[in-house]
Amino acid sequence: MSKLIASSAIRGAHSLYNKAEAAYNAALAAKGADQPVSFPDTAYYLPVAYALLAIKVKTLGDIQPVLAKAKSMLPDIPAEDAWLPYLGNTLDSGIAALLSEEIIEAMKYVMGPNPVEGIWLGATDDVIVRTQGIKLVDGSMPGFAAVVGAAPTTEEAVKLATELRERNILLFMAGETDGKTMADQLNEAGVEMGWDVYLVPFGRDISAAVYALGVAARAAMTFGGITPGGMKEAREILMYNKNRVFAFVIALGDVDDEKYATAAGAINFGFPVIANTDIPQILPTGITTYEHVVSNVPLDKIVDTAVEVRGIKIKITKIPIPVSFGSAFEGERIRKEAMFVEFGGQKSPAFEYLRMRDMDDIDNGKIEVIGPEIDQMEEGKAYPLGILIEVAGRKMQSDFEPVLERQLHHLVNGAEGIWHMGQRDMNWMRISKSAHEKGFKIEHFGEILKAKLMDDFPAIVDKIQIKLYTDADKMKEVLEEARAAFIARDERVAGLIDESVDTFYSCTLCQSFAPNHVCVISPERLGLCGAYNWLDAKAAHEINPTGANQPIIKGETIDERRGQWVGVNELVRAKSNNSVQQVNAYSIMEDPETSCGCFECVVAILPIANGVMVVNREHTGETPVGMKFSSLAGSVGGGAQTPGFLGVGRQYITSGKFIAAEGGFKRIVWMPKELKEALAGQLKKRSEALGLPDFVDMIADETIGTTEEEVMEYMAKVGHPALEMDSLLG
Amino acid sequence: MALTGIDIFKQLPKTNCGDCGVPTCLAFAMKIAAGQAELAGCPHLSEDAASALSEASAPPIRAVTIGVGDDAVKVGGELVLYRHEKTFFNPCVFAAVIDDGMDAATVDGLLKQTNESRFVRVEQDLKAGLVGVKSLSGDTAKFVALIEKVKAATTQPMVLMCGDPAEMEAGLKAAGETAPLIYAATAANYEAMAALALAHKAPLAVCGTGDLDALVDLVKKIMAAGVKDIVLDPGTRNPKDTLERLVYIRRAALNKKVKELGFPIIVFPNEETDDKMMEAVYAGLYVGKYGSVIMLSDLDAARALPLYVLRQNIYTDPQRPMQVKPGIYPIGNPTADSPVLITSNFSLTYFIVSGEVEASRVPAWLCVMDTEGLSVMTSWAAGKFVPEKIVPFIKGVGIEEQVKHRKLVIPGYLATMSGELEDELEGWNVEVGPREAADIPPFLKTWAS
Amino acid sequence: MEVKETYNGKIREATIGLGDTAVTVGGETSLPLYMFEGAAPNKPVIALEVYDTKPEDWPEAAIAPYADVLDDPVKWALKCQDEYKADMICLNLASTNPSTGDRNGADIAPIVKAVADAIKIPLIVYGTANADKDAEVMPKAAEACQGKRALIGPVEEENYKTVAAAALGFDHLAAPHSPIDVNIAKQLNILITQLGLAPERVIIDPTTGALGYGLEYCYSVMERLRLAAMTQNDSMTQMPMINQIGREVWKAKEVKTSEADEPAWGDAETRGVLWEALTATALIMAGSNILVMRHPKAVELTRQFVAALTGATN
Ligand code: SF4
């Protein structure tokens, strides 16, 4: 905590208080205590005093207690040689300063000169607070900035205003630097101002800055539903602003004592201060969400810094690409004849890789094409393309990298005339002739990814930069890094076992048609539709905390072999509307998990053969259990527990926890050939891990038989291990 | 019915002989568990197993059949309090009550309604189900004459309504062996009525006084007399009291396994108001809340149709949606240049899409594909609304003979398959339509072939 | 007979409008209409529909009661209030639909204000469920009726921040609209209350299916919400519910078709009125608290039904 700031703020507060007291006394002498006092068209009296002190100022007389409170909060001016006035003192002086400023402005309405004059708008009425507040709440206006002072030059003032407007950030202006205000500068440059254009000049004096806090206080009372009452409510109002009103103060030019005091007031609302001059910084986070005061920021970086410091999310409404974008284009194909150029697909080296970086390592929004652009490419040819996406975010985790990376397919496909398939370093993309004619360039891949990743994942992506490599040599190094990362990721997933985590995730997306169904997603058991593994569910929860994926704290273990935990039971009970009392995550016979209807495969027991069969959705033929997939689905689905039957995702088949309670993988006696082939690699690996290298060949398929008897004959022939296992029926 | 397929399987012979019509004992067990097969289907079941299973698998609410032959109706057999828990199984039936005090024209009118009140909707035949025949005069001859008249005029099973066992006996004789519902046994006449029910193999309604404990006692005696097929009348005649009794009866049967209340229920909205519109509204209450036989004063089409549709809605299996017949549906006289749209045969999808196409006033061809009654997205996810299935459908359904152009509009939600479909559906261009049905009219208005 | 249930949940009470004519809904402590097991301090209420432009495509039976007022929303609303004794008015901003009228917020604000000022009973204002368009229109509509404590809807998942914020900012109630889905209904309630709207200012719109057109889906979703509210004390399901019945019913084929075209279907008015009344009463059984309806005769039947089942007197 800087002593300099503290001392200045305290001195400024004293000075503002004295002015307020003088103005008040003059008004009182002239008009008497019964003289009505109000800002125009507001039901919130003097809003800052009302919000923080719960005092309803209606007459001059009512101001007395406000003044008294301001005075009581004024710390002594620290002696030159005294060390450390603490943060609390500074903050108190900030509140005293705001209360004083509000009185100063209110006295202008009583005694004149009217604050509404020329370009100046004075106090804000309630309707404007409400209409602007809606934009703040829905995020279409990401926040507001209060500028105090003037920019070094008119051009810089205009530039700053434009930058803020481009981001839909409302700009409040008050206070001067060397006799000039930013509003004057804009006015000179002929810039139109007003609420409609997001440029709001409050007043020439620094005290007019209090109107911005009046807006903030009323936003909290209106949208936070907080009625002032005392300290508790005052705190709630400040907290509401800290958490929900993304505002900040830009201090331009010299920062004098009164400005310091005002800034200290704003810090109470959680609004950080960004200055273009060299004033002491207050960096540790605490009152504001991030830093309190950041100084010496060049004017052209001020908006970016402010946006970053305050954690403001800017909505990108239109992606700046020359072709249409939308889900309607997701399914289009680009035939060879319609193609302009292509990338990857074994024809040229290509990859897509998303990784996490530190906040500071990212030049937010930067898109770089490393190598030739499309205008140097020839029709009909294949070129290298490496897409490196780097993101940072306060809530980003490396586990979310693959989750975000997988979005690329659907995002890139959304652009008209662009086609994508595959993933990682096995991807394949085409740009159509018509997209090329419309002006689609390599850099536009970056624009799409930047806009959509920021927009769709605001909870985890704060910053993003994208490099697009079209030069095979230059991409080599990154490709190597990417490959190493892919291997590391796979290892991480393979290494994740249920015992290594204490949190599983639920998924209730399917309850729309299976009202009591809950998927319990653990590292070794993915959702039965196959679309959500544990990492996906974890990321989905982070992205949408109220959504269909909720964390389940496993809690005490009830049955390790069958996979039953106190926490899981509790959650399943609650989410299944009490219809499922307990589940065994690893059992098909006793309290198995429910099945909804969109499972990739059904596992069914073959009781006489003493094994299980697995049939995938695509297989339409007969199966040894005597039911085709469709009738199996009918009797298993709907969100009920059906002992002997289980809907599963494909990847679960080779999981170490696959029906572990009944002996696991070795129970499998039949599966369709197509499924066997699709999972060949994994099946083999799993067999080997179990010390049964030939096991895959012991699993019968439809070419061997579709009756339980034929399966049993085959089992006997090959010596299937299930023959030796405990009876399934117990 | 708490028995799982595995529980049932354990009692079966485990030979997979296939004589039950399905290939394995387990598949058969699953069918029984789902209520889709009867134990008797397995000829090799041991007697012990059969009795153990039938005891355990007996439904908490008995299914009762009224009438004989093709027009017999089955009511009751319900397993849940709320339809989303599984489904309401056996749709309730309605009956217009004809009494022996009516003039011939009124009787003829009601008989005509009974026979003609039929509608086909979503491939289902909607009709009342029963006809009520009531003795008002106490004159046995009149009652018998009326029964004979009704019997001659309609094949719908009857509810014979008369409190006097002697008169009822005459009525039953007149009705022949048609297993009408006998209405009703009371504390005063139950012995005689029970004897009639047994003698004529007819189901018996038991009329209470509003007191459910008394009703339980009465039913117990009637069951002891050997009557199995019972229908309950709680005895109340105002909707507020009736609703209470109906809820209690259903709960007692399902949750408390009170055997005496495990039967379908007959209700009388026609006796709860004189206003026919209110009568229909109360009938609606009982369609949703546990009425199985609903007595009405008539079957005027404008009132019957909405009630039948309500029953159709409430008794739809939530997990097995209603389907419309696949095929081409021309809307508003389309020509060879009119747009061609494709959608699923989930009835709700069909209704909404066809309604919006109609509202657009743009004549169009709506091709409805067999998606087993699943909605567009669900059937796509289940692999039933995918290019491999769409191609043979479009090629085979005959739309190519109807239109000159070759543009197919697919639901907006299926945009992802547009390219694949276009590749496989030779000669056709695939256009992505709107995602929401409500946006169909503006889409069609700007559509050009 | 010991089969009485006791419930641990309760539906919140919500009040729409201010002063003497304010209407409170909710407060039930049992499943809908189960008066034998709990209290229902506020009976279901009926709002009559008013449209901001003269409707097209209405069948004759629906036009007749309003023939003289269809092109004047204020007169229309007053007729509903004074002659048909509506409990509330639901003003539908149909003309803002992008594919038909596409009027914007500024265009309809005067209509909203005029209707709000003219009537004494509480107001519901509904957009067209086009998320983007409603995000533009509904804040203007909410502003135009500020000070009335109206019910603003529908709030969609895609625009909840804007539309619910408008309700919040102008001190109204909001109707989150979920696509026949219990979990989305709950999630939307969580999101809206997190935004700052008190749960007492939320009325669930579960999406209404008319008789024959998805009624059963709506019925079961509402029944599930009520069961969760009552038996699991699930706070985010314990809001009253609203159903847009008139709008859905009167576009059904069986309601629009005249007797001349389908003689076997009987009198068109009777059929339409009963179609609407049966939809309304079925949804009351499933838990509806506010029924937005069209035909005065259907309203009458619904009222009698409520009176008979709740023992309330009209
Ligand atoms: S099947 Fe998939 S979508 Fe459905 S609940 Fe399970 S994980 Fe979620």
Ligand code: SF4
């Ligand atoms: S008839 Fe009986 S023994 Fe034969 S397969 Fe069917 S259930 Fe098994």
